[in-house]
Amino acid sequence: xxxxxxxxxxxxxLIRRGIPPHxxxxxxxxxxxNIDEDLEICAxxxxxxxxxxxxxxxxxxxxxxxxxxxPRERIISVTYYALxxxxxxxxxxxxxxxxxxxxxxxxLPQLAFDHNKITTLAHQRLVAKLYYSxxxxxxxxxxxxxxELQSVYEILRNEKLDRRNFRKWILAQNxxxxxxxxxRNGNHRPAKVYRxxxxxxxxxxx
Amino acid sequence: xxxxxxxxxxxxxLIRRGIPPHxxxxxxxxxxxNIDEDLEICAxxxxxxxxxxxxxxxxxxxxxxxxxxxPRERIISVTYYALxxxxxxxxxxxxxxxxxxxxxxxxLPQLAFDHNKITTLAHQRLVAKLYYSxxxxxxxxxxxxxxELQSVYEILRNEKLDRRNFRKWILAQNxxxxxxxxxRNGNHRPAKVYRxxxxxxxxxxx
DNA sequence: GCAAAAGTGTTATCCCTACACCCATGA
DNA sequence: TCATGGGTGTAGGGATAACACTTTTGC
Numbered sequence: 001x002x003x004x005x006x007x008x009x010x011x012x013x014l015i016r017r018g019i020p021p022h023x024x025x026x027x028x029x030x031x032x033x034n035i036d037e038d039l040e041i042c043a044x045x046x047x048x049x050x051x052x053x054x055x056x057x058x059x060x061x062x063x064x065x066x067x068x069x070x071p072r073e074r075i076i077s078v079t080y081y082a083l084x085x086x087x088x089x090x091x092x093x094x095x096x097x098x099x100x101x102x103x104x105x106x107x108l109p110q111l112a113f114d115h116n117k118i119t120t121l122a123h124q125r126l127v128a129k130l131y132y133s134x135x136x137x138x139x140x141x142x143x144x145x146x147x148e149l150q151s152v153y154e155i156l157r158n159e160k161l162d163r164r165n166f167r168k169w170i171l172a173q174n175x176x177x178x179x180x181x182x183x184r185n186g187n188h189r190p191a192k193v194y195r196x197x198x199x200x201x202x203x204x205x206x
Numbered sequence: 207x208x209x210x211x212x213x214x215x216x217x218x219x220l221i222r223r224g225i226p227p228h229x230x231x232x233x234x235x236x237x238x239x240n241i242d243e244d245l246e247i248c249a250x251x252x253x254x255x256x257x258x259x260x261x262x263x264x265x266x267x268x269x270x271x272x273x274x275x276x277p278r279e280r281i282i283s284v285t286y287y288a289l290x291x292x293x294x295x296x297x298x299x300x301x302x303x304x305x306x307x308x309x310x311x312x313x314l315p316q317l318a319f320d321h322n323k324i325t326t327l328a329h330q331r332l333v334a335k336l337y338y339s340x341x342x343x344x345x346x347x348x349x350x351x352x353x354e355l356q357s358v359y360e361i362l363r364n365e366k367l368d369r370r371n372f373r374k375w376i377l378a379q380n381x382x383x384x385x386x387x388x389x390r391n392g393n394h395r396p397a398k399v400y401r402x403x404x405x406x407x408x409x410x411x412x
Numbered sequence: 413g414c415a416a417a418a419g420t421g422t423t424a425t426c427c428c429t430a431c432a433c434c435c436a437t438g439a
Numbered sequence: 440t441c442a443t444g445g446g447t448g449t450a451g452g453g454a455t456a457a458c459a460c461t462t463t464t465g466c
Contacts, residue, residue, distance in 0.1 A: 035280060039271035063269040063284045065245035074241060078269045078282075147445075164447070165429065187438035188444040206337075353418075370420070371456065393465030394417040 001028045001061075001115075001122055002053065004084040005139045005152055009104045010126075012119060013084075013091075014111070015050055016099035021071050022112035026103070030077070043080040051100060052092025056082040057138035057202065061122050069114050081122045087141040130156050134175055134203045137196050143179055145191035146170065173205060207234040207267075207321075207328055208259065210290040211345045211358055215310045216332075218325060219290075219297075220317070221256055222305035227277050228318035232309070236283070249286040257306060258298025262288040263344040263408065267328050275320050287328045293347040336362050340381055340409045343402050349385055351397035352376065379411060 002013035014026040029050040033042045040058065048054045058080050065076040091100050103109070105123060108116065129135045130153065139152050150166045170176065177197050182190040208219035220232040235256040239248045246264065254260045264286050271282040297306050309315065311329060314322065335341045336359065345358050356372045376382065383403055388396040 033271070036273045038273060039269065039282070060268060062266060063245065065239075065284070067242045067244060076245070076284075078271070078284075145445085162430070163445085164431085167446085168448095169428085184437075186443070188442080189436035189446075191445055351418085368457075369418085370458085373419085374421095375455085390464075392417075393415070393463095395419075395463035397418055 001079070001119065002047065002051065002056075002082045002084060003122070003126065003139075004089060004102065005086050005155055006089060006102055007104075008151065008155060009106065010123075010155055011102040011104050012108065013051060014101060014103055014109075016101075017112055025112040026101075026109050027112035027115055028079075028118070029100075030079075033078075039078050040080070043078075043082075047082060050092075052090075053082070053084060053088070056084055057135070057200075058082045061118070061125060064114065064118065066114075077118075079118055079122075081126070083135070083138040085139060085141050127156055132204060132206055134196070134201070134205060137175075137199070138202065140196075142199065143181070143193045143195045145183055145185075145193060147191060149176075149194070175203070175205075207285070207325065208253065208257065208262075208288045208290060209328070209332065209345075210295060210308065211292050211361055212295060212308055213310075214357065214361060215312065216329075216361055217308040217310050218314065219257060220307060220309055220315075222307075223318055231318040232307075232315050233318035233321055234285075234324070235306075236285075239284075245284050246286070249284075249288075253288060256298075258296075259288070259290060259294070262290055263341070263406075264288045267324070267331060270320065270324065272320075283324075285324055285328075287332070289341070289344040291345060291347050333362055338410060338412055340402075340407070340411060343381075343405075344408065346402075348405065349387070349399045349401045351389055351391075351399060353397060355382075355400070381409070381411075 004011055004013070013029065015029050017023055017025050017027050029047055031042075031046040031049070033039065037045075039060070043058060044054065047056070047058075059082075061079040061081050063076065063078045067074055069075060069077075089102070105119070108119065110116070111119070126135070136149065136152050136156070140149060146167055147163075149170065150161055150163065153166070154161055175197055176194045179193045179195050181193040183193050184190040210217055210219070219235065221235050223229055223231050223233050235253055237248075237252040237255070239245065243251075246266070249264060250260065253262070253264075265288075267285040267287050269282065269284045273280055275281060275283075295308070311325070314325065316322070317325070332341070342355065342358050342362070346355060352373055353369075355376065356367055356369065359372070360367055381403055382400045385399045385401050387399040389399050390396040
């Protein structure tokens with residue numbers, strides 16, 4: 001499944017199913033493993049085929065295999081989740097799936113299969129990883145301001161953070177650096193622009 | 207895979223393979239999923255068939271599916287790990303596997319398939335969970351002394367801990383209680399005996 | 413009485429939290 | 440000039456870390 005931060009909310013990308021079972025229902029992008037295809041390769045391939053998104057942070061979530069989770073036949077789903085930076089939200093027009101859209105986690109529709117339950121697990125994992133890894137950067141563009149980064153933490157943790165304390169904390173970790181530029185963004189003082197020191201790397205920081 | 211604390215070491219249970227591929231090599235207990243069998247049920251069944259162990263803490267670790275991980279055919283392994291309390295180390299005599307034995311993590315032999323790599327991942331997960339859950343109790347018998355519990359933490363964290371601080375910390379969490387008994391165990395003062403307040407429950411303590 | 417592990421408190425340090433004012437810009 | 444978010448430091452409290460002596464038992 002695919003998450004992003006959009007409209008100041010954590011949002012999930014859903015595909016409207018064009019075929020039974022659960023035809024017309026919203027569900028995760030995904031599909032079947034080719035013989036001799038690696039699991040992660042398969043997840044990336046399906047993601048790109050259905051949404052046009054590629055080169056995202058991707059992590060295996062869990063493997064679900066209850067015999068009754070698909071009404072027709074035995075399906076085992078090795079689930080992955082991906083994170084999309086907020087500057088890459090454009091979806092491929094007219095994918096082979098009939099429809100694709102972003103949904104706020106707070107107002108998800110009824111999803112196909114056990115996908116609501118899986119969403120809950122992924123959400124928990126994501127929030128947990130905020131606290132001991134640098135996963136939040138995966139939602140950010142190459143460069144960002146501290147306010148933008150703080151906003152991502154606030155949305156995922158679902159609480160306001162003190163600006164001074166957040167800045168002290170994030171800078172003390174030494175994971176981001178100033179680019180030297182400033183970003184003007186409205187009728188107020190421009191903000192310093194930062195970038196990760198190790199882009200694309202999700203570190204465990206304890 | 208199955209872990210325990212034995213001889214003051216973290217140890218892993220291995221089965222000597224009686225059939226190709228890798229015949230004669232040490233490997234994890236495990237086997238193939240029956241049609242219409244839940245994944246976790248399967249893990250429990252295979253564990254009991256090969257070792258006689260049941261009712262253990264069991265957790266899904268990861269799903270491995272590289273096409274080349276089994277030399278003969280495409281195998282996808284949904285791996286689980288189990289923890290054995292130190293008073294339940296007796297293995298079923300003469301299982302259908304030719305041989306079963308405990309190995310220290312520090313001196314593992316060359317294992318079949320990618321099992322060495324999987325062991326590393328499981329070890330990391332286990333140590334990480336020490337810090338934010340009550341998983342350590344799953345290595346303990348129903349009752350134990352604080353020194354015994356501290357020893358489990360020391361072995362997994364691979365460092366000595368201060369006795370007074372450990373006791374303050376573990377008691378402050380209010381997860382264990384005195385049984386009222388004492389345990390004499392050598393020529394020294396007897397130790398108070400404790401038990402978990404919520405046995406068999408692994409809590410996330412943050 | 414001696415060896416060996418159990419049991420017990422206090423102090424210092426570090427980290428996290430709370431909190432308010434000035435700055436630079438666009439309108 | 441005014442509204443808006445950007446930028447900055449300090450003090451207090453709570454948690455963690457360091458540290459040594461007494462107790463109970465078996466031999």
